[in-house]
Amino acid sequence: MSLTRQDVEKIAHLARLSITEEEMPVYVTSLSSIVNFVDELSRVDTGGVEPMAHPLDGQHQRLRPDAVVDHDNHEKYQRNAPEVQAGLYVVPRVIE
Amino acid sequence: MLHTLSIGELAALLEARTTSSVELTRHFLARIERLNPSLNAIITPTAEAALLAAAAADRRLAAGERGPLLGIPIIHKDIFCTDGVRTSCASRMLDNFIAPYDATVVARLKSAGAVMVGKANMDEFAMGSSNENSYYGPVRNPWDTTKVPGGSSGGSAAAAAARLAPCATGTDTGGSIRQPAALTGVTGIKPTYGRVSRYGIVAFASSLDQAGVFARSAADAAAVLEVMAGFDPLDSTSVDVPVPNYSAELAAPASAGGPLKGLKIGILREFFDGLEPRNAALIHAALEVYTALGATTVEVSLPHLPLSVPAYYVVASAECSSNLSRFDGVRFGYRCEQPRDLLDLYKRSRGEGFGAEVKRRIMTGTYVLSAGYFDAYYLKAQKVRRLISQDFRAAFSTVDLVAGPTTPTPAFSLGAKLEDPVTMYLNDIYTIGANLAGLPGMSVPCGFIDGLPLGLQLIGPHFAEGKLLNAAHRYQEVTGWHRQTPRGYE
Numbered sequence: 001m002s003l004t005r006q007d008v009e010k011i012a013h014l015a016r017l018s019i020t021e022e023e024m025p026v027y028v029t030s031l032s033s034i035v036n037f038v039d040e041l042s043r044v045d046t047g048g049v050e051p052m053a054h055p056l057d058g059q060h061q062r063l064r065p066d067a068v069v070d071h072d073n074h075e076k077y078q079r080n081a082p083e084v085q086a087g088l089y090v091v092p093r094v095i096e
Numbered sequence: 097m098l099h100t101l102s103i104g105e106l107a108a109l110l111e112a113r114t115t116s117s118v119e120l121t122r123h124f125l126a127r128i129e130r131l132n133p134s135l136n137a138i139i140t141p142t143a144e145a146a147l148l149a150a151a152a153a154d155r156r157l158a159a160g161e162r163g164p165l166l167g168i169p170i171i172h173k174d175i176f177c178t179d180g181v182r183t184s185c186a187s188r189m190l191d192n193f194i195a196p197y198d199a200t201v202v203a204r205l206k207s208a209g210a211v212m213v214g215k216a217n218m219d220e221f222a223m224g225s226s227n228e229n230s231y232y233g234p235v236r237n238p239w240d241t242t243k244v245p246g247g248s249s250g251g252s253a254a255a256a257a258a259r260l261a262p263c264a265t266g267t268d269t270g271g272s273i274r275q276p277a278a279l280t281g282v283t284g285i286k287p288t289y290g291r292v293s294r295y296g297i298v299a300f301a302s303s304l305d306q307a308g309v310f311a312r313s314a315a316d317a318a319a320v321l322e323v324m325a326g327f328d329p330l331d332s333t334s335v336d337v338p339v340p341n342y343s344a345e346l347a348a349p350a351s352a353g354g355p356l357k358g359l360k361i362g363i364l365r366e367f368f369d370g371l372e373p374r375n376a377a378l379i380h381a382a383l384e385v386y387t388a389l390g391a392t393t394v395e396v397s398l399p400h401l402p403l404s405v406p407a408y409y410v411v412a413s414a415e416c417s418s419n420l421s422r423f424d425g426v427r428f429g430y431r432c433e434q435p436r437d438l439l440d441l442y443k444r445s446r447g448e449g450f451g452a453e454v455k456r457r458i459m460t461g462t463y464v465l466s467a468g469y470f471d472a473y474y475l476k477a478q479k480v481r482r483l484i485s486q487d488f489r490a491a492f493s494t495v496d497l498v499a500g501p502t503t504p505t506p507a508f509s510l511g512a513k514l515e516d517p518v519t520m521y522l523n524d525i526y527t528i529g530a531n532l533a534g535l536p537g538m539s540v541p542c543g544f545i546d547g548l549p550l551g552l553q554l555i556g557p558h559f560a561e562g563k564l565l566n567a568a569h570r571y572q573e574v575t576g577w578h579r580q581t582p583r584g585y586e
Contacts, residue, residue: 008459015417015462016424016439017455018447027456030517034460037518038406041476044483051478052485054303054333055289055534056558061332076196082431089426092437 001039002032098123099259100586103168103316106262110157110167117157117167117211121150124169124213128260131585135236137245137254139174140182141214149211156209164319164343166209171264173252174215175222176202176307177296181212185298186230187220189429189449199296200328201265201307208323213261217251220451221420222267222300224248225275225523226513229453234510237280238582239548243507246276249310253280256310258585263311263320267297269304270408271502271527274539277310278502278551281541283568283578284310285317288558289534290335292321293328301415302333304408304531313578314540314568318342321561340562346569354390355570359563360495361386362396367500367526367553375550378543379501382552382571386499389570396495398487401529403480405521408528410464410477416454417461423449456517485533492557497567501526502539502551526553536561540568541577549580 003011008027012019019027074087083090098106098120109115125143132138146169153167177183177195179202184190198206206212219229227235227250235250237243238258245254249266253276256264266273268286277284285308292307299305307324311317322343327336351357363383368376383393425431425445432448435441450458464473491498503526513520530537535558539551552571556564572578 003463007463011459011463011466013443014466015455015458016421016442016446017450017458018440018443019455020447023452023455026452027459030456031459031463033516033518034409034456035463037521038410038464038473038477040406041403041410041480042472044400044403044476044480046476046479046483049479049482051475052482053478055485055532056335059290059333059335062329064329073196077428080193080196080428082425082429091426092435092441094438 001035003028003035099127102313103164103262103311103319106168107164107166111162113157117150117153118147120167121146121169121211121213124261128214131258131260134241135238135254135258136233137217137235137251137258137260138171138214139184139186139217139232139251142181142212145181146211146213153209153211163209165205165323168210169213169261170205170210171214171216171252171255171261172202172212173218173249173264173266175218175267175298176265178202178212178215181215183215183298184231185221186218186232187450187454188231189423191231191430193428197296200293200330201324202296204323216249216255216264219248219250220454221298221416222248222269222272223416223453223457225271225520227251227276228510228514229451231451237507238585239281239507242509243548244279244510246279246507248272250276252310253277253282253284256280256282256312257582259581263309263316265307266310267305267307268531269300270412270531271524273308273310274502274527274537274551274553275524277539279507279549281549281577281580282310282312283314283317283538283540284308285321285538285561285564286530286536287321287325287561288536290333291536291559291561292324293331293334295328295330299419301412302419303415304412313572314565315343315346318346318565337559342562342565345562345566354388356386356567357390359391359497359567361391361393362491362495362498363393364498364500365395365397366401371501372505374545375501375505378545378550379552382542383499385571385575389574394495396491396498398484398491398529400480400483400487404484404528404532405525407477407480407484408532409460409521410473411481413457413461414465414474415461417458417465420454420458425449453517481532484529488529488533488535496563497554497556497560499552499554502553506545506548506550530555534558536564538564538568540571541580543577
């Protein structure tokens with residue numbers, strides 16, 4: 001199975017990635033080759049096999065007491081933000 | 097020559113006050129300054145903070161405190177968050193990111209008195225098998241600088257091989273500790289899934305990621321892993337199983353009939369299918385050493401193993417596409433210039449901030465998770481994952497450990513596998529199985545082909561790190577491959 005340019009454009013949009021004109025043919029080729037490669041899985045009989053999401057059987061998400069353990073670090077964390085005003089993250093206008 | 101000594105020997109010198117942590121730290125910082133430019137193994141040297149930490153370790157030593165890592169230099173892969181120090185993940189996306197806290201691994205090593213001397217280069221977001229996918233340029237193999245060191249923890253491996261520090265941390269999602277350890281001639285261990293906390297490690301594929309160690313011997317790796325491992329409430333996948341005293345186990349006297357008497361090793365049949373004869377000969381020679389040490393060997397089969405690479409590239413890519421959605425150009429990391437609107441901000445920040453391979457994996461993952469394909473790819477891969485896991489379980493019902501090569505070949509040339517991603521992915525064919533099944537695995541230096549090192553891989557059942565370390569240690573007591581040092585780095 002091979003992917004078309006339209007397929008790759010759609011995937012890139014879903015993944016929120018801009019892809020340049022120069023990059024596009026490379027991704028069409030390499031993603032097609034990866035999809036062909038993983039298609040090998042379709043030949044395996046997996047009837048009655050449970051999907052495995054966690055490598056250790058019997059592990060469950062732990063619950064912790066609903067108690068405050070972290071404190072207000074927003075100033076420290078926001079030092080890494082591209083743009084902040086009054087403790088808020090700034091993005092381009094969304095609502096006109 | 098302080099860089100030729102083991103961690104145990106260095107700790108003894110520090111305890112005897114024959115040397116100080118400051119002197120030791122200066123020695124390795126000088127090596128980094130002199131040797132790193134030709135290797136590019138370190139992204140960020142941390143000289144100033146290292147000397148402060150070393151002075152603090154010296155004060156603790158002077159006060160009579162003792163510890164296997166107190167005052168010992170270490171290098172962290174640049175995927176571990178280090179408070180106040182850039183944590184780039186070798187990506188343009190995080191080139192400006194100063195971590196606001198320490199990863200649990202970093203915090204544990206820090207409180208044990210280990211001294212971070214630098215942060216190691218890697219494949220961007222740990223995606224790669226050659227360390228050529230770094231925003232900061234490729235790492236070179238100290239055995240031959242025209243060759244790759246392997247990846248994704250290539251900087252950590254090259255640094256340990258070139259003796260830029262006695263040990264280094266790494267992460268292993270599909271072989272990223274074991275493969276570069278093999279290609280650079282050092283000892284590397286990937287523990288059981290959940291053994292080491294992942295809190296503060298930039299996530300790649302959450303059902304596979306695990307942190308581990310590069311060192312010059314199994315004994316040194318044991319000393320570091322002991323400090324790193326253990327339950328952490330901050331990581332929801334951390335497992336609450338007590339950490340044995342690995343070093344004490346290695347020091348236990350050998351029983352009559354050989355130090356490994358009673359150990360049953362399974363030789364992985366599929367790992368030898370089509371394996372280059374010289375590579376196969378080295379692995380068989382290593383296994384003969386094991387027989388001489390009292391172990392017995394028997395052939396075992398993992399019939400679904402050839403499917404591990406396609407299953408892995410579905411599962412890992414799917415999880416990466418989900419994990420890396422946090423990089424949005426809003427809260428931290430790279431933001432594009434003058435976004436037109438929010439969608440443009442997302443797309444261009446990600447498109448410009450991520451490198452080619454990371455984008456390829458995100459798109460692969462997005463595709464296999466998208467409507468209409470989920471069952472055919474993601475669910476299918478999870479089923480195949482169970483089959484592979486069951487193969488290992490069946491093998492461990494008859495043997496204690498399984499063994500085979502770590503990699504199909506020694507280190508390859510820079511640029512050799514960049515054209516076709518699938519060729520690069522197949523380089524991990526022997527290492528991925530352990531990640532899919534969550535098993536601990538090690539690579540142990542076992543010889544050379546054309547002057548390039550090669551590794552023997554040992555894989556054990558869940559939480560059998562002690563058994564692996566002991567098997568590697570007993571081998572290293574009677575062989576010298578792990579003590580070989582690349583020319584120019586003696």
